[in-house]
Amino acid sequence: MSSEPLDSDDSEPFVESDPTGRYGRYDELLGSGAVKKVYRAFDQEEGIEVAWNQVKLRCFSDDTAMLERLYSEVKLLKSLENSNIIALYKVWRDEGSNTLNFITEICTSGNLREYRKKHRHVSMRALKKWSKQILKGLDYLHTHKPCIIHRDLNCSNVFVNGNIGQVKIGDLGLAATVGENHVAHSILGTPEFMAPELYEERYTEIVDIYSYGMCVLELVSLEIPYSECDNVAKIYRRVSSGVRPEALNKVKDVEAKAFIEKCLGKPKARPSAAELLRDPFFDGIVDDDDDDDEQVENNENCGTGRIVS
Template sequence: MSVNGGDDDGVVEQEGLLGRYVRYGELLGRGRFKAVYRGFDEKQGTDVAWAKIDGNENDLTKEEMEQVLREVEDGQKLKHDNIIKYHLAWLDYDAHCINFITELFTSGNLRDYRMKHKHLGMKAIRKWGKQLLAGLEYLHNQDDGPLIHGDLRCDKIYINGHTGDIKIGDLGLSTLLERRYREKAESGDYSNLVQANKIMADVYCFGLCMLELMTLEPLDPTKQPQLDELLESVAKTPVAYNFVKRCLVNEGRTPTAAELMADEFFTRPEEEERKESSSMSRSKSQTLRSSMDLQGVGGGDSEADQDFSSDLNKTLGSLKGDQFQFRVEG
């Protein structure tokens, strides 16, 4: 069967229950439990994401499949600007497969997008962080009690590259999540937090996402190599360092998403950050100048020395605030 639009040859691989959605053969991505294909909404004329969870490949019983379906259907009730929209879900008993359809973000996930755009200012990271917290605040304040994502990672967050808007995806799969953590013994205390339905787990994952955006180092809540070193690598921007540490280091009560949105990382005026960075640059310049004078380099107030000092200040001045690119080499 052929349609106008979709993938290159327009061949439909599957039709939805209501006849509104069709799935093409183009594979958009594959995770631990599901494969995601490009689909099409024939009523709205828009692309969608069509996910399939194969019960045979994942060794899921009929009862487990039905539980996963209920969880996915619960995701359809969520309505928030920073949460992926779920359109339709059903269980194909004959194929032993769950199908569910969501909105599609053509710029892909935030991890791949960040790796593609390596030179990124803190202003963009703050914007994304605030959107993530808005989504988490919504999830954690449901009428029936907190809804815990439990596996928030940058590759489960999706971005519209034209607007910078991001949405949290892969919600409502706690049955599969428990299996994932059982398979990863190194997840330790973190898996216990998730299974105990703790908000702390999502706050911790959020902190890892922010650290990944700052350092370009992919992080997983079940495995965090050199986490202390990564955290120290952002210490040159104290406001960012203190914010991420607040999420990752348990020093008593876990902050809520709303409390984190009120952190000075978001509220502190950028002009104040620029002033602090400029002051630090002048201090470095003066220290270097004094050291050079002690070593007999330069002639005090000579014209040549003044030119050198001017060039040095320009160089140091280029390292202001939002222009730092956080990266871990090696």
């Protein structure tokens, strides 16, 4: 059977297509960061919406380190397969426009930061379910061979399929693969979420646990950590001195506060992702894989495709 679209009349409002003609990009911008823009796109073969990530390479023609980092993200994504990590479908370089393009799955509800702002009345049970899924994604990265440190985990880099309560870690542009000693050496990340040892340029994947703790704090408090600081220097001074963000004092749930504190502890005292998954904080929270199995069973003939699987 041919995989060509049934309608040869190119009536879809695509502004560009990939070299095979399978993926078409719309003009709708889903988000933009320091190095790339993300557009809504469509997979004509599968009949599903996807995300078209586009990087203008000419902006970095003199920055080989940045180019290597971009290619590294794509290489990393291609090697990963986990229900809590954004999946990559295709990548290519457009020589004519000098862009790097890659197609990833799209999460229908955007990033977790915006989703949480939109839904302010959320039970602690729901917050725990989201938090557990982030942790499962981290556990997958940290136990990957080689170990992968995300280094820029925050709520704007976690994405949501709100119709099934599924969250996925994305934006692996600053991720690092490390050797058997699990040690990395460069200073990267989002200041409010960076572990103190990141500034010392010698750290392990446990820095992601600190960032994860800050993510949980943001979910619970509805505040970005250290929002009381008006510049990066002040954040650095507080983080390096061990001063906790003011948002932590506003957390009324004793169990949640203790769990966050555990994630923000000194590097040697900080639990691994696997250990945190066994923490009493998640007692009674149904495993997300069980939820996925139930979802597949309930929607067996609904054509949900890769967006929700």
